[in-house]
Amino acid sequence: MAVDLLLGLQWGDEGKGKIVDVLTSNYNIIARFQGGPNAGHTLEFDGIKHVLRTIPSGIFHKESTNVIGNGVVIDPVVFAKELEGLNQFDIDYKTKLIISRKAHVILPTHRLLDAASEASKGKAKIGSTLKGIGPTYMDKTGRNGIRVGDLELSDWKDKYRALADKHEAMIKFYNVDVQYNLDEMETEFFEAVKVLKSLKFIDSEEYLYQAQKSGKSILAEGAQGSLLDIDFGTYPFVTSSNTTAAGACTGLGVAPNQIGEVYGIFKAYTTRVGSGPFPTELFDEVGEKMAKIGNEFGAVTGRGRRCGWLDLIALKYACQVNGVTKLMMMKGDVLSGFKSLKVCTAYNYKGETITHLPYNIEPENLKPIYTEFKGWKEDLTKMTETSQFPKELNDYIAFLEKELEIPIHVVSVGPDRKQTIFR
Ligand code: GDP
Numbered sequence: 001m002a003v004d005l006l007l008g009l010q011w012g013d014e015g016k017g018k019i020v021d022v023l024t025s026n027y028n029i030i031a032r033f034q035g036g037p038n039a040g041h042t043l044e045f046d047g048i049k050h051v052l053r054t055i056p057s058g059i060f061h062k063e064s065t066n067v068i069g070n071g072v073v074i075d076p077v078v079f080a081k082e083l084e085g086l087n088q089f090d091i092d093y094k095t096k097l098i099i100s101r102k103a104h105v106i107l108p109t110h111r112l113l114d115a116a117s118e119a120s121k122g123k124a125k126i127g128s129t130l131k132g133i134g135p136t137y138m139d140k141t142g143r144n145g146i147r148v149g150d151l152e153l154s155d156w157k158d159k160y161r162a163l164a165d166k167h168e169a170m171i172k173f174y175n176v177d178v179q180y181n182l183d184e185m186e187t188e189f190f191e192a193v194k195v196l197k198s199l200k201f202i203d204s205e206e207y208l209y210q211a212q213k214s215g216k217s218i219l220a221e222g223a224q225g226s227l228l229d230i231d232f233g234t235y236p237f238v239t240s241s242n243t244t245a246a247g248a249c250t251g252l253g254v255a256p257n258q259i260g261e262v263y264g265i266f267k268a269y270t271t272r273v274g275s276g277p278f279p280t281e282l283f284d285e286v287g288e289k290m291a292k293i294g295n296e297f298g299a300v301t302g303r304g305r306r307c308g309w310l311d312l313i314a315l316k317y318a319c320q321v322n323g324v325t326k327l328m329m330m331k332g333d334v335l336s337g338f339k340s341l342k343v344c345t346a347y348n349y350k351g352e353t354i355t356h357l358p359y360n361i362e363p364e365n366l367k368p369i370y371t372e373f374k375g376w377k378e379d380l381t382k383m384t385e386t387s388q389f390p391k392e393l394n395d396y397i398a399f400l401e402k403e404l405e406i407p408i409h410v411v412s413v414g415p416d417r418k419q420t421i422f423r
Pocket residue numbers: 008012013014015016017018039040041042043044294299330331332333334412413414415416
């Protein structure tokens with residue numbers, strides 16, 4: 001059976017966690033393929049709201065197996081807390097959750113390096129979640145990293161010490177004010193490594209290959225969003241992994257010809273947390289209204305998310321680089337009550353009208369050109385089928401489908417599992 005992918009098409013927080021949870025009943029295995037605890041994937045059901053960071057969003061389904069793939073970076077400290085948070089739910093994670101030996105480990109000094117790097121950048125900072133993501137992937141590509149499989153070796157602490165010492169020298173080099181007590185951080189880290197080691201480590205590419213061969217269905221879960229991709233995102237204001245479809249192949253060891261559906265998730269508008277260009281950003285009361293109704297505050301850092309209209313040019317670009325086969329539109333309910341809605345359908349780029357995402361999208365070079373739509377007043381949150389949708393919402397959806405040439409398979413009308421309408 002083919003491996004289906006689910007990934008975000010904007011700057012993250014599109015609602016991936018919610019939809020993975022909804023789709024899990026159709027899959028035997030859910031596998032996270034990149035990112036780390038910079039992610040915050042929110043699930044809501046039976047009056048419970050839960051945020052997952054490293055653990056795949058299929059964990060609440062008793063039948064599913066959840067794999068943390070080789071492309072993920074794991075902070076044992078955050079991970080141990082995540083497991084603790086699951087204890088109240090009676091989840092047998094010792095059998096349901098398995099971890100790739102090839103996944104890299106985030107060390108306490110990676111977090112410190114993240115902080116030092118950001119502090120040294122001043123106003124040009126990335127707006128990182130400061131979870132050590134960038135420095136850990138740097139050590140991975142620099143061939144210095146510690147992998148989960150290393151933790152099974154007797155001499156891993158020697159390797160750890162050498163790397164942590166090197167990191168401390170690097171932190172000094174930054175010459176910025178980063179306060180820390182490494183002894184305390186290490187005590188916490190080594191305790192958390194014990195918790196991590198109580199879980200099953202596997203050769204996940206082999207596991208997934210055999211599972212696929214024996215007819216098991218697999219859903220690969222992405223983190224972040226396509227515009228935060230290290231290659232195709234708004235560099236340097238991106239994360240440090242490939243968040244796009246290709247990242248699922250390298251992050252799980254799944255061959256490209258084994259990929260089936262590519263589910264692309266987007267919000268009916270756009271948000272971004274952290275720094276970097278955002279052509280359709282709103283700085284007025286309309287943007288504030290979106291943030292308020294949409295409760296746009298980061299699940300990881302609590303930072304306010306910047307809000308703006310849907311950017312169809314950026315969305316087309318994301319569909320293209322990912323090969324999206326089915327779209328899912330999230331948070332349509334948030335747009336109820338807006339008199340008119342805008343969608344960016346072209347850019348004015350240095351005086352010229354263009355319809356692709358260019359290399360440089362800084363505001364001094366690029367202004368959005370909008371198509372306006374009539375809004376709808378109806379509350380969507382109680383709706384259960386598309387026949388209840390107001391005409392204006394149907395018009396909005398039809399326009400997007402026509403422009404993107406991809407069907408919108410799901411319209412989400414609220415955070416709860418049940419507030420999901422299949423078309
Ligand atoms: P993820 O990182 O892509 O999993 O998304 P987050 O969990 O960071 O952010 C999405 C937020 O929107 C969460 O608070 C969800 O509970 C919420 N959410 C998801 N879908 C919907 C929806 O259709 N409507 C509303 N109002 N909220 C939603």
